[in-house]
Amino acid sequence: MVVDFTSSATPNLPQVRRLEAVSFRAWPAASVQYDGSWQIRLTGGHPSKRVNCVVALDRSDTRDIRLRLEKAARKFESYGRTMVFRETPLAPPQVVDVLREDGWVRFDESLVMSLDLSLMPDHDVMDHLPTQDIGRFVDASLTLRNEDDASKPALAELISNIKPPLGLFLIEQPDNGPVAAAMCVQDNDLAGLLQLAVGNAYRGQGTGFELTYAALRWARIRGAKSAWLQVQADNEAALALYRKLGFQEAYRYCYWRQDGEA
Known part of the structure; x- marks a missing residue:
């Protein structure tokens, strides 16, 4: 497209x-x-x-x-x-x-895309608390994206260099490993959603929505007023998810x- x-x-x-x-x-x-x-x-x-x-x-x-x-x-x-x-x-x-x-x-x-978090409707989905284990998050992210493990040190260093507070969100299954991952960076009243990834077997089941909503709710509780994200223009599945949450194009x-x- x-x-x-x-x-x-x-x-x-x-x-x-x-x-x-x-x-x-x-x-x-x-x-x-x-x-x-x-x-x-x-x-x-x-x-x-x-x-x-x-x-x-x-x-x-x-x-x-x-x-x-x-x-x-x-x-x-x-x-x-x-x-x-x-x-x-x-x-x-x-x-x-x-x-x-x-x-x-x-x-x-x-x-x-941006979202006024005060306008984000309430949804009855499972809550997820963030982890601060960067290594665990990086392992999950690389697995979900089918990326080479050799890039683990570089990604871990990049995330470690983020100065604003951040939450690393994971959904995992004991026997099957990571299901979904997302990162939320709170910079004063703005929260950025990054690195959302959902395993192929779990797409279309609401998993991405559940984890994204949990990350945004975490940021809102911490005082964030607005959220933003970046998404490729041809990623129809992600665009549908973000629009369902209320995100609108900023530029x-x-x-x-x-x-x-x-």
Whole structure:
């Protein structure tokens, strides 16, 4: 399914700035450098694009676009990574024009969704308390995502570097291992939902809804007023789940890479 990046409603730029800031704290890069208002995020041990990308944070910052892209690309090369540019509503249109003119390819569109937690309806589902066992959570997350165990140290380090309070939520079966996992990061009055994963055998049974609701309820009890999350635009199952909880689209973002780069 292809979703038109320009089809979403005009975003609220102050809200975008705040959600971008809390998302950076909720999923922190190992190295953050600035070139003007451009943020260069790099993490040698973990491949996530959100911690390995260039993000422009001011629509008026349009000087020396090609030169700055070249300088950023060299920083990525020093990390053994191919540079990607993350386009949000804060990115100057002139930068996007240059990327398009120079043959860059746009990919992986995502929605940022938000929810007023005071409007979240009550649901009669089982409650789940968070664990603080990062190793156990990482093991479960990798298993549910069918990802290589070799990435465990990098993911554990990334989660350990999160500064705001967080809850790690798991549903497990004694004989069959992890069923679902989710992480909730509470940054003052905002709660971010990340890393939701449900085992293939348990999808479509309400398990993801149960664990997500438990995480949001935990954040609300702790004083969070609003929640946010990021989800790929073509993930229909996840979108249906989040909309059922009351989440609505706040804005969209996508990535750009040079043509021919994987």
